Amino acid sequence: MRSDIGERARTFTEAARRVQIIRCAIEALAEVGYAGASLAEIARRAGVSKGVVSYYFDGRDDLLGHVLLDVYTRAGAAIAERTAAGQDPAAVVRGYIEANLAFLGEHPADVAAVVEVAANARRPDGSLRFGPGGEDPVLAHLEQLLRDGQATGAFGDFDARSLAILIRGAIDTASGRLATDPAFDLAAYTGLLVSVVEKATNALPWEQS
Amino acid sequence: MRSDIGERARTFTEAARRVQIIRCAIEALAEVGYAGASLAEIARRAGVSKGVVSYYFDGRDDLLGHVLLDVYTRAGAAIAERTAAGQDPAAVVRGYIEANLAFLGEHPADVAAVVEVAANARRPDGSLRFGPGGEDPVLAHLEQLLRDGQATGAFGDFDARSLAILIRGAIDTASGRLATDPAFDLAAYTGLLVSVVEKATNALPWEQS
Amino acid sequence: MRSDIGERARTFTEAARRVQIIRCAIEALAEVGYAGASLAEIARRAGVSKGVVSYYFDGRDDLLGHVLLDVYTRAGAAIAERTAAGQDPAAVVRGYIEANLAFLGEHPADVAAVVEVAANARRPDGSLRFGPGGEDPVLAHLEQLLRDGQATGAFGDFDARSLAILIRGAIDTASGRLATDPAFDLAAYTGLLVSVVEKATNALPWEQS
Amino acid sequence: MRSDIGERARTFTEAARRVQIIRCAIEALAEVGYAGASLAEIARRAGVSKGVVSYYFDGRDDLLGHVLLDVYTRAGAAIAERTAAGQDPAAVVRGYIEANLAFLGEHPADVAAVVEVAANARRPDGSLRFGPGGEDPVLAHLEQLLRDGQATGAFGDFDARSLAILIRGAIDTASGRLATDPAFDLAAYTGLLVSVVEKATNALPWEQS
């Protein structure tokens, strides 16, 4: 069987196996890193033979791509809840940040796994396989949230692209911090980032609520 | 020949070879990543045989450690210039950010190489070799700059540790951005980050709630 | 697959492969020596790829350890038959010598392989891995056979340890002789050694000064 | 310069260098074994560069051949003293054994080095380079001493070749014993071996002096 992304899994059993393998891949990536997460290591954690992994996925790269897809899907759903239309832009951006960091706090291994794959998976020519090639939908999404606020006049006149990059950087760095620094205070960090972004987006800093 | 860090290089020729190899290692790390930067690849770029690299360095780990040391040394010197004592804290922090991002703009491959090594080099037990274990001097340094401002009253009352993490995240993300996004405007980003940090550290948010 | 010594082989196929590889390793050790018996050479003789050897054994050291174990087990069984309890001590010692030299004559490559491994396998610190460290059970066993004879009065008063060393030296040297000297007469040598040892252990050297 | 064995060394300095290197090679062989005694290790012990060793000897094999030659020469001289013509055969054989074991006791490293080289140095085709090919002068010498005794009637009727092999085996094994067993009593062993050989060679065992 080949894993045609986007095609519905044939059976429940099959889907469950795939999920199980993806979960074990995430565990391995988070604990022993990209190079350490060999097929043998992932299979060992899943309690199956190496062949099974090759059977359900079209090789290691395909499996790691599904790790990305899986985590992005779940994180995206959690974030979408907090950035639903109809709210005022400031609340949307605040919700975006809080949802991102909350997901991080609840699923640190998932995020760590995504970071490992995104930073290391490469094509044979050496270029990043999942690198921000061209568009980067994650960044574009956040940038759009900021532009929405500017369009309605709720936000001031700042460089939306740059601020989006800054926010993503501030969010992404928290993953590594969480993994290695037991003293890291995620709640305090969330509060600070929200506060900083509010100041940065405020249309009238001197009359901030 | 062994690479006794801190010991004076025996000859000019030797030092030159070591620098050349380090430069090629940086190039390889930036272009094809940690796993792709094999001894063979580095040797190929240097136009020498694999044995030469083992001759000048005590193995791959030692070479990559020297890559870190080399870049940190040069970046640290550039940053130290802009954060010299005697200035007011706001200028120091601004200088810190500008120096970091300027180094990034001038030496993107060096920074990318450091990121590759720091994110991937692991000990035999699987733990990150250069990971922020315990103290993280880079972060502690920035945190201290912020605390200095708070101590003098130049800065307000914020969580210095969290802001330091935020700033480092905003700086570090710029490396990946620069490497993959040709439209990335480093100057605009620098300006925005400086402005955001100024607002975050401002001692007198007098209209703020 | 790991080679858990003492654990039952999982399948018949696996056990057969392991035996085949051990046999080829013995052949290689006997013919081209310790350094020449590389994984590639052993794999070549077995008609498989290098990876197979690593698959069935936990590296070269583990394989060579199993060579020792395998030969010792078979030789030990052959010797035990001839040194069964209940016989008089002189018969036991004679049986010991004859069984050793008979095994040598029937399995010269096996013994040569053991000699290669025992003489050359070293720990990372340089010390012999299978060297007579501390007790040397082979020597101790023979020494005990001699002491048993002394205890019953069947043997005279000689230095049992020294005679054991002498006998082992006389046995071990026959391996190299057999391998390189086509004129070596094993039967005559066995007869002489038995005769010499009988004189040395004789309880009644009544005409002796 | 090439080391044409048998040609007189050009200068005193040169000869001294060669002796120094041979001495260090012996040391290395005795301490870290055949594989561990690399050119680099030998050069390190001699306090010179690797090139020097290659300069004074025609490669590693040539150097190790000279190690053999050097030790054999010195041991042979010591043995010759004790086996001078004109003595009765029993004294000659006794002298041979005592001289061998005395040399071993006084120069254990030299003998250990010889054992390492003789057991491991091989030709490209895998055959032993210094193995007892064809004649084995050492063994033939001892065999002749025994035959001399038989010819004069001093010794009885035994298989001289076999007894020579036995004696050599008993002597050679003492080297390994001495190196690894601190409790080994060389004097006692020498006494036992001499006594055993006297019994074995005695023309009239029941009238032994």
Added chain:
DNA sequence: CATGAATGAGCGTTCATTCAT
């Protein structure tokens, strides 16, 4: 004479992948 820079072949090992069962 002596050095040390450099090579190139071979080492043991790992691992993604394939495939017969």
Added chain:
DNA sequence: TATGAATGAACGCTCATTCAT
């Protein structure tokens, strides 16, 4: 479906040897 046997390529590394200086 699932296994595990097997491959083959690449890895980091060591070492005897060569050679310009």
